Amino acid sequence: MEAVENLMEDARVGNIDALYELLRSTPFILESFEHVQFMDTLLHIAASEGCTHFAIEIISLKPSYTDGLSPLDLALRNGHRETVSRMVQVNPELIRVKGKRRITPLHYVAQTDDVDLLVEFLLAYPASIEDLTICDDTAVHIAVKNRKEKSFNVLLGWLQRTDYSDLLDWKDEAGNTVLHVAASTNQPQACFLDIYPLPFFFLVET
Incomplete structure (x- = not known):
């Protein structure tokens, strides 16, 4: 699905404007990621790339994405310290995943x-x-x-x-x-x- 692929690319580059533009035209697109492998959610993609603001937006929009393999762990292992700190501020429970x-x-x-x-x-x-x-x-x-x-x-x-x-x-x-x-x-x-x-x-x- 092209829209899903575009959204995954938006997560990789941290394009928040494109995220909301797509949500306006396809309101339920985030549900497409509910059943994918943990590593493939938008939050995990954004965290692994150090796209702090995009990751925070996704945490706010879809808290369920924080279940399973921790996106905080991905940010840690990729050396994105600012992303780590901001994610912890928004959702401290990520520390225990x-x-x-x-x-x-x-x-x-x-x-x-x-x-x-x-x-x-x-x-x-x-x-x-x-x-x-x-x-x-x-x-x-x-x-x-x-x-x-x-x-x-x-x-x-x-x-x-x-x-x-x-x-x-x-x-x-x-x-x-x-x-x-x-x-x-x-x-x-x-x-x-x-x-x-x-x-x-x-x-x-x-």
Whole structure:
């Protein structure tokens, strides 16, 4: 269908005017994307291309497009930080959308040591810290297993100053807490987390 192909191209280049022009002539065209593969929705296309404003318009018009594989994840992996931040402002729940292996955007930034986005996500949706991967890993498990010291420090500071401190006792599918992982991988800075509490806003600047 030519109109659908045109709309997909509008999403790739971020042409909002063309989007609304097409909606006037074909009011129900967005429904054409309800049953396509997750990666092919207009929101996913716009997010992967870093078309921030177009992505925000689609989130507003069709919130259902945020179900399934996260468009926020696509924007993250393609390095479109402004798009990521704006999408989180409009719909913080995107932080908790699980992708492959139930990895969320919070897990991803913990693994990549992107502490700025890690802090932004925690502030936008604190409960996202409770999300688990398919292996029952928390974001803290992920940071320690990948030796991401900055991410670990930020997460630790956050946990120590919120109601989520018991998360440090959560176990992955192998029965390991964060302390077990730290000890088995020779990471002493994580082993002494109960002895040397670290201030959250100091850690943000590391």
